[in-house]
Amino acid sequence: MERTLIILKPDAVQRGFVGEIITRFEKKGLQLAGLKMMVIPKATAETHYAPHKERPFYPGLVRFMTDGPVVVLALQGVNAITIARNLMGATFGSKAAAGTIRGDFGVSNAYNLIHGSDSPEAAEKELGLFFKSGELVDWTPTIQPWIYDLTGTKPE
Numbered sequence: 001m002e003r004t005l006i007i008l009k010p011d012a013v014q015r016g017f018v019g020e021i022i023t024r025f026e027k028k029g030l031q032l033a034g035l036k037m038m039v040i041p042k043a044t045a046e047t048h049y050a051p052h053k054e055r056p057f058y059p060g061l062v063r064f065m066t067d068g069p070v071v072v073l074a075l076q077g078v079n080a081i082t083i084a085r086n087l088m089g090a091t092f093g094s095k096a097a098a099g100t101i102r103g104d105f106g107v108s109n110a111y112n113l114i115h116g117s118d119s120p121e122a123a124e125k126e127l128g129l130f131f132k133s134g135e136l137v138d139w140t141p142t143i144q145p146w147i148y149d150l151t152g153t154k155p156e
Helices: 010-014 018-028 042-048 058-065 080-088 101-105 120-130
Strands: 002-008 031-038 070-077 114-116
Touching: 002 018, 002 080, 002 120, 010 018, 010 070, 018 031, 018 070, 018 080, 042 058, 042 120, 070 080, 080 101, 080 114
Parallel strands: none
Antiparallel strands: 002 070, 002 114, 031 070
16 A cells, blocks of 8 residues: 655645545545644745755745644555545646646645645655654555455555
8 A cells, every 4th residue: 555645735724625625535545544733843844845945936835834734644545646646636726627626626826725745755755754653553444345456466
């Protein structure tokens, strides 16, 4: 099972979309492995968005991400990263397809509701930044055989 980090950004929390967004991931078949609400410390936001440090939007992004509470999720499932990113939609809400989280709830380019890891390497790094050792839970939902075809050598 692959894991990914999802951050429900301050705009998603302030607009009351936390339950709706989590429900979309669960209905798709992804399972929660970790969940917490927090205000991201500035140093953590700077580390998380370090690849964008030279971009003109970086200071505003760090300020935005530390301006209010967020909900941080660890999700897992087969191809969890790709599935989560497809559910999220295009980065800019104004360009995201209807039926996606950003397409249904977002219009702003700057306030785009949600972050999701973009690769297994990023997910591992990001999960380590937001969850301490022992905070993620390994468990198997009883409905898993109804989500994945488990008759082969690996879940499909």
